[in-house]
Amino acid sequence: MIQPFADWLVYSIFGIDAATPLGVAVNFFVYDTIKIIILLFCISFVMGIINAYFPIERLRQYLTTHKLYGLDYFMAALFGGITPFCSCSSVPLFIGFVKGGIPLGVTLTFLIASPLVSEVAIAMFLGSFGVKATLIYVISGTVLSMIAGYILGRMRLEPYLSDWVKNAQMQSNAQSERWEVEKTPFLKRLPTITKESWGIVRGVLLYIIIGIGIGAAMHGYVPEGFFEQYLSSENWWGVPLAVVLAVPMYANPASVVPVIEVFVAKGIPLGTAIAFMMAIIGLSIPEATMLKKVMTWRLIGIFFGVVTLLIIISGYLFNWIL
Amino acid sequence: MEVKVLGPGCAKCKTAYNVVEKVIKENNLDVVLTKVDDIMEMMSYNILSTPAIVVDSEVKIKGRVPSENEIKELLGL
Structure with missing residues (x-):
């Protein structure tokens, strides 16, 4: 339904020839922008509903009061994915979790999953690569967060937390949490959820347009197979290079995502592209500086090292199975 | 009345602060508005996500940017 609209708008109304690079580029731009905005709105909406009923406080409460024998890693990864966060919430969250007596490994799982699997990433992936690639992305993002958190948890890294976090941990009062359920009926919540979903779309709209704009330009003008000579799956260093550049x-x-979509269309293996994407949104220098408030450099180094390594491994794995 | 906006300084936290500030100014309210960007102080309110709005040391909104109407309601308008 969107494709005929894009065709009609670009070829009939704008009068651009479908056979020219400009026609291809503009059509791609119109089609992708509309599709992704619709997807993002729907996904944010669904996640908004889930969040209204399972706020993060409830997760913490649950994790602190239940013995879950490993399932807690899964819960942390899952909720990290579906809870939308402003990046700077990661520090309060981290401290809140640690204070509540949640193991460091589980907390780190949450911290890794939260940016890695997000409503924006899912919408973009779904729009650009389809259902199969999105499922691979979401499942591997979740599993990777769990494994990374588990490994880090086993490394006994508590001594490398910054001092005041250690103090907070000591005073951990198992949170006689006064967490009260909001008793707003569903129908009354709908307008708020709708507004928030729209807010998420509006917040990233500019990025979507820029990304799709660049993607569209490359789509129209970069020749097929252009990148293949540099980053094909036969080059063993393709994945680590992409990841190390992206961290x-x-x-x-x-x-x-729109830029990566074009990379893939022009010859870069999907596994390398997914690994690149994970490294870009999962780890970054701004995040490291933020974590400095709660961790020593040494712990940040170990944290980044383990996650980077796992992203590289999953990149190879995807190239191999896909 | 005392209102605090908690947030380490991301875009959402600034927007939240601006919304509260706007409501206070437009209605000429006698409210002490402060921005809290110190994590230690923030954590004393036991919040997990920012931005958060604290009215008279009670956390009213957390993890999202409130609308002007919500703020008006919180401030008793």
Whole structure:
């Protein structure tokens, strides 16, 4: 339904020839922008509903009061994915979890999953690569967060937390949490949820347009197979190179995915692209500086090292199975 | 009345602060508005996500940017 609209708008109304690079680029831009905005709105809406009933406080409460024998890693990864956060919430969250007596490994799982699997990333992936790639992305993001958190948890890293977090941990009062359920009926919540979903779309709209704009330009003008000579799956260093380049960078997934989509269309293996994407949104220098408040550099180094390594491994794995 | 906006300084926290500030100014309210960006102080309110709005040392809104109407309600308008 969107494709005929894009065709009609670009070829009939704008009068651009479908056979020209400009026609291809503009059509791609119109089609992708509309599709992704609709997807993002729907996904944010669903996540908003889930969040209204399972706020993060409830998760913490649950994790602190139940013995889950490993399932807590899964819960942390899952909720990290579906809870939308402003990046700077990661520090209060981290402290809140640690204070509540939740193990460091589980807390780190949450911290890794939260940016890695997000409503924006899912919408962009779904719009650009389809259901199969999105499922691979979401499942591997969740599993990777769990494994990374588990490994880090086993490394006994508590001594490398910054001093005042250790103090907070000591005073951990198992949270006689006064967490009260909001008793607003569902129908009354709908307007708020709708507004918030729209807010999420509006917040990243500019990034979507920039990302799709660049993607569209490349789509129209970069020749097929252009990148293949540099980053094909036969080059064993393709994945680590993509990941190492991406770790220090941060970009909004809304901007990155459309560009990666074109990379893939022009010959880069999907596994390398997914690994690149994970490294961009999962780890970044701004995040490291934020974590400095709660961790020593040494712990940040170990944290980044383990996650980077796992992203590289999953990149190889995808290239191999896909 | 005392209102605090808690947030380490991300875009959402600034927006939240601006919304509260706007409501206070427009209605000429006698409210002491402060921005809290110190994490230690923030944590004493036991919040997990920012921005958060604290009215007279009670956390009223957390993890999202409130609308002007919500703030008006919180401030008793």
